[in-house]
Amino acid sequence: MNLWNDPIGLIAGWLNGLLATWGLPAWLASLVVQLIGVVVLVSVMMVVDILLVWVERKVVARFQDRLGPNRLGPFGLIQPFADIIKLLIKENITPIGADLVVYNLAPIMSLMAVLLLWAIVPLAPTIFGVDLNVGALYIIAAGAIGTLSIIMAGWASNNKYALIGAFRQVAVLVSFEVPMIATLLIPTILASSMGMNAIIQGQRVWYVLLAPMAAIIFIVAAIAELGRAPFDLNEAESEIVAGFHIEYTGMKFGLFYAGELLHAFTFGGFWAILFFGGYRFFGLEQLGPLVAAAILMAKALFGYWVIMWVRYTVMRVRIDHMLAFNWKFLTPLAFALLMLTAIVHTLLRGSPEFVYVAGMLLMNAVVAAIVAEILRGFGRRLRARADQPGRAAAPGN
Amino acid sequence: MEIGQLVFAATGLVVLGSAVVVVTTRNLVHAALWLVVTLFGVAALYAILDAGFLAIVQVVIYIGAIAILFIFAVMLTRKELRDQGAQLNRGWWLGALVAVLTFAGLALMVRGWSGFSTLPKAIPAGFDAVGALGNALVAPDAFVLPFEVASVLLLAALIGAVYIAFTRK
Amino acid sequence: MIPLSWFLLLSAALFSIGLFGVLSRRNAVAILLGVELMLNAVNINLVSFWRYGTVTTMSGQVFAIIVFAVAAAEVAVGLALVLSVYRQRNTVIAEEIDMMKW
Numbered sequence: 001m002n003l004w005n006d007p008i009g010l011i012a013g014w015l016n017g018l019l020a021t022w023g024l025p026a027w028l029a030s031l032v033v034q035l036i037g038v039v040v041l042v043s044v045m046m047v048v049d050i051l052l053v054w055v056e057r058k059v060v061a062r063f064q065d066r067l068g069p070n071r072l073g074p075f076g077l078i079q080p081f082a083d084i085i086k087l088l089i090k091e092n093i094t095p096i097g098a099d100l101v102v103y104n105l106a107p108i109m110s111l112m113a114v115l116l117l118w119a120i121v122p123l124a125p126t127i128f129g130v131d132l133n134v135g136a137l138y139i140i141a142a143g144a145i146g147t148l149s150i151i152m153a154g155w156a157s158n159n160k161y162a163l164i165g166a167f168r169q170v171a172v173l174v175s176f177e178v179p180m181i182a183t184l185l186i187p188t189i190l191a192s193s194m195g196m197n198a199i200i201q202g203q204r205v206w207y208v209l210l211a212p213m214a215a216i217i218f219i220v221a222a223i224a225e226l227g228r229a230p231f232d233l234n235e236a237e238s239e240i241v242a243g244f245h246i247e248y249t250g251m252k253f254g255l256f257y258a259g260e261l262l263h264a265f266t267f268g269g270f271w272a273i274l275f276f277g278g279y280r281f282f283g284l285e286q287l288g289p290l291v292a293a294a295i296l297m298a299k300a301l302f303g304y305w306v307i308m309w310v311r312y313t314v315m316r317v318r319i320d321h322m323l324a325f326n327w328k329f330l331t332p333l334a335f336a337l338l339m340l341t342a343i344v345h346t347l348l349r350g351s352p353e354f355v356y357v358a359g360m361l362l363m364n365a366v367v368a369a370i371v372a373e374i375l376r377g378f379g380r381r382l383r384a385r386a387d388q389p390g391r392a393a394a395p396g397n
Numbered sequence: 398m399e400i401g402q403l404v405f406a407a408t409g410l411v412v413l414g415s416a417v418v419v420v421t422t423r424n425l426v427h428a429a430l431w432l433v434v435t436l437f438g439v440a441a442l443y444a445i446l447d448a449g450f451l452a453i454v455q456v457v458i459y460i461g462a463i464a465i466l467f468i469f470a471v472m473l474t475r476k477e478l479r480d481q482g483a484q485l486n487r488g489w490w491l492g493a494l495v496a497v498l499t500f501a502g503l504a505l506m507v508r509g510w511s512g513f514s515t516l517p518k519a520i521p522a523g524f525d526a527v528g529a530l531g532n533a534l535v536a537p538d539a540f541v542l543p544f545e546v547a548s549v550l551l552l553a554a555l556i557g558a559v560y561i562a563f564t565r566k
Numbered sequence: 567m568i569p570l571s572w573f574l575l576l577s578a579a580l581f582s583i584g585l586f587g588v589l590s591r592r593n594a595v596a597i598l599l600g601v602e603l604m605l606n607a608v609n610i611n612l613v614s615f616w617r618y619g620t621v622t623t624m625s626g627q628v629f630a631i632i633v634f635a636v637a638a639a640e641v642a643v644g645l646a647l648v649l650s651v652y653r654q655r656n657t658v659i660a661e662e663i664d665m666m667k668w
Contacts, residue, residue: 027400102430133527137453144461148433151468155426163472170465177461194527405568409576416580416603420587425596432599439606446573446617451630455609458634463602463641470595470645474652485590486661492589496582503578513571520621530631533624540628547635554639558646564653 004288006126012037041129045118049262053080055301056261056308063312090250097158098247106153107248107255113146114263121269122197123296124279124289135196136184139270140177143225146263147173150244153256157247165243168233168319175326176224176231182334183218186211186341187274200278205353208275210360211341213368215275217334222267223307224322226260230314231322268303272296276303337367405445412438423484425475429467436460447520450527573614581607594648594658598641605637 003010012033019029054077061068069076094103119129120138132138147170154166188194190210191202208215224231233243245256272278276299279285279292317325340363348359415434422428436459443452507513533539580603587600609630616626652658
């Protein structure tokens with residue numbers, strides 16, 4: 001075990017030995033080493049978060065055919081630091097009648113929910129926080145904490161618009177968790193385990209080739225979970241100003257904002273782990289854990305770019321359309337895909353790899369064709385109803 | 398006191414303390430939020446008991462769905478933004494008496510049999526609790542029938558709740 | 567090591583606290599909060615008996631999962647009822663909901 005092959009193990013062992021020679025009992029030494037590991041992981045993630053602010057602003061600028069921040073530092077790299085300094089020196093205004101403990105706890109819990117997710121992300125075969133064997137369910141659990149923080153923020157602000165924004169956001173979040181759970185179960189079936197490491201190790205063929213529709217449904221549900229466009233009724237400036245974080249100023253708003261960006265990057269990372277092979281890249285990850293971590297970060301950035309692409313291209317969806325889309329389209333489709341994937345996986349499990357991949361792709365193509373036909377029929381009926389003379393197109397169906 | 402017992406004592410204190418706050422606080426939204434703390438404590442207890450899957454399912458279902466449902470219900474059933482009036486009814490001392498008697502009776506029963514002081518046996522190495530649980534839930538000679546009945550119950554509850562709370566415009 | 571009786575006493579205490587909440591609170595939603603505490607106490611009991619018994623028999627955990635499902639169903643229907651009563655009678659105080667029809 002040298003520094004290149006197993007850096008975490010080497011450093012942890014050295015620290016443990018150092019603390020033991022200082023006289024600490026074994027359990028206390030290992031606890032301290034683990035706490036140091038947690039602090040290092042959180043710090044690295046927050047630094048990544050700062051860079052994500054820069055990435056977001058540059059990418060949105062390019063999508064909008066402009067340059068983005070280019071004054072501060074080379075390519076505007078110092079811009080996020082200036083943003084953070086600005087947020088830190090802003091005045092902290094607390095609304096009258098706000099419930100102080102809940103009001104201050106909400107942004108902390110929102111960021112905490114995102115950082116908790118990084119505990120199960122395997123950056124390399126030997127670099128991970130903890131290898132939970134129920135990792136896929138843990139993603140939903142951390143999302144539950146985020147949902148709670150949104151309600152806390154909306155209620156504690158003592159503001160009707162914040163409350164309404166929080167209600168709508170939580171309704172969307174809780175609704176879109178259902179297709180997300182169903183699509184999280186598909187890599188679980190294909191890899192026979194819910195653990196993230198096991199799912200990555202099981203991807204001889206990337207799961208995006210075995211279950212492309214599940215990958216699409218997962219990213220759509222993830223975008224809804226993140227509260228980003230086209231599901232961003234929270235930041236619907238023309239409707240409810242700024243949703244549940246109206247009353248938050250300065251660094252508290254910064255925590256919400258940073259948490260949202262890091263959440264998007266985290267779900268880009270999970271999309272990469274679950275469907276694009278994680279840190280695996282045609283054997284390149286055998287070179288060393290740092291190479292594997294770089295591969296995972298590159299794939300996560302690709303996923304984040306796709307999420308940003310959708311955000312700056314598609315218009316916002318109305319909330320009743322959003323919920324109808326979830327309950328009447330995504331959820332039945334996700335469950336149908338789950339059942340069909342399980343059936344095809346069981347039938348073709350023993351056959352040679354080419355037959356297996358072709359069978360799965362064929363099943364996905366058939367489901368996509370059927371869904372396209374249903375949507376075409378639906379669209380045809382809508383258009384026929386709209387074309388009837390003297391009758392306006394009904395918006396709510 | 399070894400480390401395991403300390404952790405259990407701390408978790409138990411959190412669970413019982415927040416439960417007491419849940420049933421005595423006047424502010425109902427705070428009561429719902431303290432219920433979240435209690436549920437987190439119970440999830441930690443499941444983790445202490447080596448039931449990791451149940452711990453995470455507890456967080457997902459209880460905190461992610463039921464606690465949020467409670468907070469919504471509290472916010473939608475109030476006339477003013479503040480809670481007013483007493484929150485304990487007139488016979489609350491009788492309720493407290495019944496609770497104390499119940500606890501005393503249960504504690505006496507627990508003390509009564511020496512078999513309750515057993516220490517846990519070690520879990521066999523390589524035992525896949527999640528797999529065994531999944532197997533037990535769908536195996537025909539295990540618990541597939543209660544599993545199916547539970548899903549029918551959830552379907553009935555879903556339809557019932559939607560129908561009861563539905564408002565016709 | 568933690569003897570089984572500690573877990574049983576903890577769940578008995580949680581059950582009694584929930585029982586006090588159910589019997590003594592005026593607000594209907596607060597009564598349902600007490601019921602949730604009781605259901606959690608029962609779950610702790612079931613899981614500790616699973617752990618301290620035969621670990622390979624999963625009946626304790628299966629029971630706990632069924633209790634999860636029952637608790638979720640009961641909370642959903644209970645809160646829907648409370649909301650419906652609030653819409654009709656404009657109150658959720660249990661003492662004031664005492665007439666069938668007037």
